[in-house]
Amino acid sequence: MPENKVMNIVVCIKQVPDAESVKWDHKTGTLIRDGVKSVINPFDYHAIEAALTLKDELGAKVTAITMGPPQAEEAIREAMSMGVDEGVVVSDRAFAGSDTLATTYTLSKAIKRLGEVHAVFCGKQAIDGDTAQVGPGLAVRLGIPCVTYVSEMEVIDGGRGLRLKRMREDGFDVVEVDFPVLVTTLSTLNTPRVPSLKAKMRARKAKIPVWGASDIGADEKRIGLNGSPTKVHSTYIPKFEAKREFLEGSPEDQVDALITRLKEAGVI
Amino acid sequence: MAKVNYFLTEEQQMIVDLAYQIAVEKIIPVRARLDETEEFPWDIMKDLAQADLFGLYIPEQYGGLGGGCFENCLAVEQLAYGCIAVTTTFAASALGAYPIVLFGNEDQKERYLPDIASGKRLAAFGLTEAGAGSDAAGIKTTAVEDGDYWVLNGTKQWITNGGEAEIYTIIALTDKNKGARGASAFIVEKGDEGFSFGKKEKKMGLRASATRELVFNDCRIPKDRLLGRRGAGFIIAMKTLDLARPGIGAIAVGLSQAALDESVNYARQRVQFGQPIISFQAIQHMLADMATQIEASRALVYAIARTIDAGEKDISKLSAMAKLFPTDVAMKVTTDAVQILGGYGYMKEYPVEKMMRDAKILQIYEGTNQIQRNVIGQALNKEYARK
Numbered sequence: 001m002p003e004n005k006v007m008n009i010v011v012c013i014k015q016v017p018d019a020e021s022v023k024w025d026h027k028t029g030t031l032i033r034d035g036v037k038s039v040i041n042p043f044d045y046h047a048i049e050a051a052l053t054l055k056d057e058l059g060a061k062v063t064a065i066t067m068g069p070p071q072a073e074e075a076i077r078e079a080m081s082m083g084v085d086e087g088v089v090v091s092d093r094a095f096a097g098s099d100t101l102a103t104t105y106t107l108s109k110a111i112k113r114l115g116e117v118h119a120v121f122c123g124k125q126a127i128d129g130d131t132a133q134v135g136p137g138l139a140v141r142l143g144i145p146c147v148t149y150v151s152e153m154e155v156i157d158g159g160r161g162l163r164l165k166r167m168r169e170d171g172f173d174v175v176e177v178d179f180p181v182l183v184t185t186l187s188t189l190n191t192p193r194v195p196s197l198k199a200k201m202r203a204r205k206a207k208i209p210v211w212g213a214s215d216i217g218a219d220e221k222r223i224g225l226n227g228s229p230t231k232v233h234s235t236y237i238p239k240f241e242a243k244r245e246f247l248e249g250s251p252e253d254q255v256d257a258l259i260t261r262l263k264e265a266g267v268i
Numbered sequence: 269m270a271k272v273n274y275f276l277t278e279e280q281q282m283i284v285d286l287a288y289q290i291a292v293e294k295i296i297p298v299r300a301r302l303d304e305t306e307e308f309p310w311d312i313m314k315d316l317a318q319a320d321l322f323g324l325y326i327p328e329q330y331g332g333l334g335g336g337c338f339e340n341c342l343a344v345e346q347l348a349y350g351c352i353a354v355t356t357t358f359a360a361s362a363l364g365a366y367p368i369v370l371f372g373n374e375d376q377k378e379r380y381l382p383d384i385a386s387g388k389r390l391a392a393f394g395l396t397e398a399g400a401g402s403d404a405a406g407i408k409t410t411a412v413e414d415g416d417y418w419v420l421n422g423t424k425q426w427i428t429n430g431g432e433a434e435i436y437t438i439i440a441l442t443d444k445n446k447g448a449r450g451a452s453a454f455i456v457e458k459g460d461e462g463f464s465f466g467k468k469e470k471k472m473g474l475r476a477s478a479t480r481e482l483v484f485n486d487c488r489i490p491k492d493r494l495l496g497r498r499g500a501g502f503i504i505a506m507k508t509l510d511l512a513r514p515g516i517g518a519i520a521v522g523l524s525q526a527a528l529d530e531s532v533n534y535a536r537q538r539v540q541f542g543q544p545i546i547s548f549q550a551i552q553h554m555l556a557d558m559a560t561q562i563e564a565s566r567a568l569v570y571a572i573a574r575t576i577d578a579g580e581k582d583i584s585k586l587s588a589m590a591k592l593f594p595t596d597v598a599m600k601v602t603t604d605a606v607q608i609l610g611g612y613g614y615m616k617e618y619p620v621e622k623m624m625r626d627a628k629i630l631q632i633y634e635g636t637n638q639i640q641r642n643v644i645g646q647a648l649n650k651e652y653a654r655k
Contacts, residue, residue, distance in 0.1 A: 194290055197320040197333060200282050 007060035007159075007179075010111055010120045011051045011084065012138070013044040015068050015075045016128045040075050043123025045192040046185040050153060051121045052083045053190065058159045060118075061085050065110055067095065067103060073208045080203035081195035088114075092212035094224050100129075102227035104137030109216040111142060119162075120182040124149055130235075135184035147175050148184045169240045272563060274570055276342070283339055286319055287346030291522075295350030302353065302476035303622050306468075308432055309354045309476050316347075316358055317387020325362055326369065330381035336577035337511055341518035341569055348522030352626045353476035355519050356633075357390075360428035360477070362515065363634075364391025366508045367437040367453055371496035376455065380435055392433035394424040394456075394482050395505050402639050404439075404505065405447070409484060411440040411454060416491050418454060420462070420484040428633075430480030431465040434458040437508075438482070439501045451501030455493045462487030473625035510583050513591040513634055514576065517569040520594035520630050524562045527598075527605035527623045531555060534609050534618075551608060558601045565594035585647035592640040595630035602627040 018037040025032050040048075051062045064079040066072045067090040076087030090110045098106060111117055120142070125132035132148070139146030151172070152165035161178035167186060213223055221227060245261075247254040262268045276284065294315050302309055316322060325340045326332025333339075340362060347355040365384045368376055368391075383389040400406035409422025420440055424430075436456045443450040456463055466481025496504050532555055535546035545551050572590040576583050602624040606613035613620045631637045 194294065194315050194319045195286055196318055197282065197286060197324075200286065201279065204278070204282075 007054075007058055007119075008115065008117045009051045009054055009060045009062045010114065010117050011044070011047050011062060011064045011079065012107060012120065012122045012134070013048065013064055013066050013075050013079055014041045014123075014126045014128075015039070015066065015072045016041045016126055019127060038071070038074070040078055041123050041126045041128075043125060043127070043185060043187060045123075046187050046189050047121035047123045047183075048079050048082055048084060049190045049192040050150075050183065050185050051119070052193065053153070054119060054155070055083070057155055063087065063114060065090060065107065065114075067091070067098075067107055067110075070210060073210070076208050077203045077206065078195070080206060081200040082193055083196065083199050087206070087208050089208055089210045090216065091210050092223075094213045094218075094220065097225035097228055098223065099228035099230035100131050100133040100137055101229065102223050104134055104141050105222045105227060106213075106216070106218060107134070107138050108141035109218050110211055111138075113211070113216050117142075118179040120144070120180075122182065122184045124184045124186055132184070135182060139182035142180075142182065144180045144182055145177050146182045146184075147177060149186055150183050151186045151188045153183070153189060169242075170244065272567070274566075280339060280342055283324070283335075283342050284346055287321065287343045288349065290315055290319060290321075291346050291348075291350030295347065295354050299351040299354070299476075300616070300619065300622065302351070304475075304616075306470070306475045308478050309357060312354050313357065313387065313390065321358070322361065322387035323385035326365065326381050326385040327377075330377055331385040332381070336573070337514055338570065338573035338577050340515050341573045344515050345518040345522040345525075345566075345569075348519040349526045351476065352519050352523050352630070353474045355522070356428060356474055356477045356629075357432075359512070359515055359519065360393065361391045361433065363393040363508065363512050364429070364433060364435060364437050366511055367393070367495055367504050368455065370507055370511070371453065371500070371504050375492065376495065380455065384435065389435055390429055390433040391435040391437070392427055392429035393508065394427045394430075394436055394438040396425050396427070397423065398425050402636055404502065407439060407441060407451065409438070409440040410444070411442050411452060413442075413491075414488070417488045418491065418494065420454065420456070420487040420489065422484050423466070424482040424484075426469065426479050427482050428477055428479055430478060430482055431468065432478045436482065437495065438484075439505050440484075442498055442501070446499065448502050449499040451505075452498050453495040453501045453504040454489060455495055456482075456484075456487065456489055460487055460489055472628065473622070474629045506584070509634060510587045511576065513587040513640075514569050514573045516630060516634050517565065517590040517592075517594040518573075520598035520627075521562060521566045521569055523623060523627060523630070524558070524565065524594070524598045524601040527602045527620055528555070528558050528562055530618070530620050530623075531558065531605045531608045534612070545608075554604050554608060558604055561597045562601065565597045568593055585644050585651075588635070588640040588643040588647075591634065592637050592644070595627075596637060598627045598630050 015038040018039045021037050023032045054060060055062050062084045064076050064084045064087040066075050070091050073089045076089060080087055095106055122135035135148060136146050147164045147166055149167045150164045151167050154163050156163045156176060164175045166173045166175055247257045294312055321343055323332035324335045324343055328334040344355050344359055368380050384391050395404055397407050411418045411420045438454045438456050439451050441450050442452040462485045464483045466483055469479040535551050536544055538545045569590050572586045575586060605620040606624050609618055609620055612618050
């Protein structure tokens with residue numbers, strides 16, 4: 001971190017239907033969303049906690065950002081009651097029908113309006129859509145590195161960057177990355193803190209700005225339905241089918257075995 | 269179904285919501301383990317500190333929120349819905365802090381209250397001794413002036429947060445022959461020369477709270493640790509307990525509510541003779557009495573706490589009532605809860621046996637309920653003599 005400069009951290013949060021109050025319409029086979037309570041996506045609490053942990057350690061301004069209907073400001077107030085400094089609701093009728101491509105474009109425009117940002121935290125995915133695409137897509141459109149599925153985090157070199165444990169299907173990577181970075185969080189990363197009374201009182205009085213398409217200078221062809229090429233055919237959980245094999249023996253034996261395998265596979 | 273409207277302000281409702289959230293998310297999942305292991309609930313104390321709850325009753329200029337007796341009651345009621353051992357640990361810090369809030373000089377307030385408000389240091393209150401429980405005037409611990417120091421000798425018994433707290437308000441005799449004016453209050457810090465702790469007591473209930481002896485063996489503390497006037501020790505103790513007792517009533521209300529919730533939920537799903545047992549009048553009447561007595565307790569505690577916050581000075585009788593009735597109700601309600609759950613209620617898999625074990629202390633600590641009746645009775649005698 002450059003000295004004499006306030007670190008800016010952004011947390012992206014999403015309001016989702018409360019899983020406990022959602023009911024199923026057996027006739028139509030769809031969710032009944034009317035009258036269902038909205039809550040912060042569970043994984044996003046861990047993103048908020050990660051941002052606040054970093055703030056505690058390095059000193060920073062944490063801004064929560066959410067895209068959704070105007071009532072999503074409740075999610076911002078809840079994040080502020082945990083210690084987030086400021087919040088923005090990105091909301092406009094023109095955003096309706098956004099897929100993850102349009103959403104990440106829209107969020108990236110909003111984040112760019114906040115100025116220089118050193119770290120962005122997102123939950124690994126939202127429990128309503130389950131795509132896990134917004135974090136990585138946002139990183140691409142912000143032009144910063146992305147580390148997904150993070151279960152451990154520590155600051156390195158006095159604040160130059162982070163050492164992160166990224167979980168994979170069959171193990172984990174330990175990644176060191178300089179700021180700026182976008183991180184998506186697993187629930188094993190931390191235990192979200194309880195709100196504080198002082199922050200709750202501040203959050204209640206806070207004015208939460210609502211930014212529309214023109215506020216963030218969004219290209220109308222890239223937002224809402226216009227900017228959303230996604231058509232959903234069906235949804236399923238993909239299978240992970242990569243194979244692996246451990247080669248044993250002396251280094252020479254292992255090299256020989258590897259060359260044989262590669263020849264068999266037609267790679268060399 | 270309508271709930272009683274207690275006309276809480278938005279801030280007060282926030283306190284209720286936050287304390288309830290902590291009870292449900294942080295306390296209930298671990299209460300059985302804490303009860304079993306008698307582990308001191310440091311993790312939850314950190315959550316309460318993060319939530320600013322330790323600052324609830326501390327004036328704003330010392331880092332608190334400037335709330336009164338009522339705000340404290342609202343918080344402990346909800347925390348007690350989770351576990352009264354954890355709540356007593358929290359409340360005992362308030363009991364140790366009140367003498368400083370009420371009687372401390374500017375320097376003492378600035379030195380101690382910010383750390384208590386932030387939850388950085390826990391406080392505790394030491395009055396009881398082996399030979400001085402209900403008869404508080406029977407204390408033997410002494411404090412003798414020696415140049416720039418006070419030298420304390422004696423042993424305090426059953427001190428909640430003993431050994432875990434860092435700031436202690438201690439009542440000790442400064443003039444043995446002056447009777448009620450012979451005691452003074454002192455602030456003693458963990459680590460002071462000659463100050464040590466006895467073994468941790470094993471208890472029937474309230475097991476996650478720490479209860480230890482405080483041992484003063486030529487304990488030397490600087491002169492400026494005297495709290496209030498010399499000779500005001502018993503007045504300080506009584507004023508502190510008067511302010512704290514409605515909080516015990518509120519803890520009883522929270523515990524009773526938890527026992528009622530367990531009872532109704534169980535009675536609705538437990539089937540005997542082909543129907544849920546809540547359909548039997550014998551069960552319904554028990555539940556009806558429990559619910560009515562709990563609401564009456566809550567209304568009493570809230571009304572008296574608000575009276576105290578409105579500046580009423582002569583509060584001993586009211587404060588005793590706010591402790592007496594809800595704690596007797598809690599003992600009855602938790603006992604009935606075990607009865608409604610029957611054999612399951614007696615087993616540790618269900619939380620009501622712990623609630624019943626825990627409830628008993630409420631009738632004993634911070635003045636037994638017999639002493640509360642004495643206080644109320646003596647106040648009536650005085651009141652009617654004036655008419």
